[in-house]
Amino acid sequence: MNRPPRLIVAVIALLAIVLVVFGFLGDWYWFTAVGYEDVFLSILSIRIVLFLIASAVFFGFAYVNIRYAAKNAARMQGESTDGFSIAVFFAGLLAFFTGLSASGAWDTVFKYLNQAPPFGISDPIFGFDVGFYVFSLPFYNLLLNLCIVLFILTLILSALPYLLNLPGDILRSKIFSRPEGGEGGKLNMWMFLPSPGC
Numbered sequence: 001m002n003r004p005p006r007l008i009v010a011v012i013a014l015l016a017i018v019l020v021v022f023g024f025l026g027d028w029y030w031f032t033a034v035g036y037e038d039v040f041l042s043i044l045s046i047r048i049v050l051f052l053i054a055s056a057v058f059f060g061f062a063y064v065n066i067r068y069a070a071k072n073a074a075r076m077q078g079e080s081t082d083g084f085s086i087a088v089f090f091a092g093l094l095a096f097f098t099g100l101s102a103s104g105a106w107d108t109v110f111k112y113l114n115q116a117p118p119f120g121i122s123d124p125i126f127g128f129d130v131g132f133y134v135f136s137l138p139f140y141n142l143l144l145n146l147c148i149v150l151f152i153l154t155l156i157l158s159a160l161p162y163l164l165n166l167p168g169d170i171l172r173s174k175i176f177s178r179p180e181g182g183e184g185g186k187l188n189m190w191m192f193l194p195s196p197g198c
Contacts, residue, residue: 055099
């Protein structure tokens with residue numbers, strides 16, 4: 001697999017940084033105008049912590065899986081590579097945008113960490129206090145959605161080295177296996193699993 005062009009990577013990173021900086025500057029000017037600089041700094045600190053935590057978790061999980069997939073895909077082609085640059089690029093890209101998304105949900109995390117006393121009103125079906133649906137449930141939904149995104153995107157990025165390193169004829173023979181009776185080919189998902197000798 002060819003390395004991603006450095007120019008494209010630099011442009012994407014620059015645009016993302018510019019958008020983030022302009023967003024923070026707009027918020028800073030607004031909070032300063034109304035005299036709530038301390039509130040802005042508190043929000044900023046929460047967003048930075050969330051960004052770092054989410055980015056680290058996503059990068060570690062995606063890096064291990066993508067690098068393993070890249071190494072096995074290169075081995076199928078008879079090449080010698082550890083998949084380091086591929087794994088760092090895609091895992092870093094995924095971690096960066098996921099960190100931005102997680103930092104944007106700072107209010108959900110803040111409400112979960114600073115829950116008000118129980119409302120004293122119970123849900124008639126499950127018996128939970130109403131405060132659970134206001135403070136806790138949105139936070140649990142956020143964690144669930146982030147985990148789903150992590151698994152799906154990592155699965156897709158881990159499959160790419162196999163698909164991009166295979167020529168057309170090998171790709172068709174690996175993905176679609178045609179029975180001897182001449183029936184239509186069927187999808188063979190075992191191609192994504194390493195062989196016993198790996």
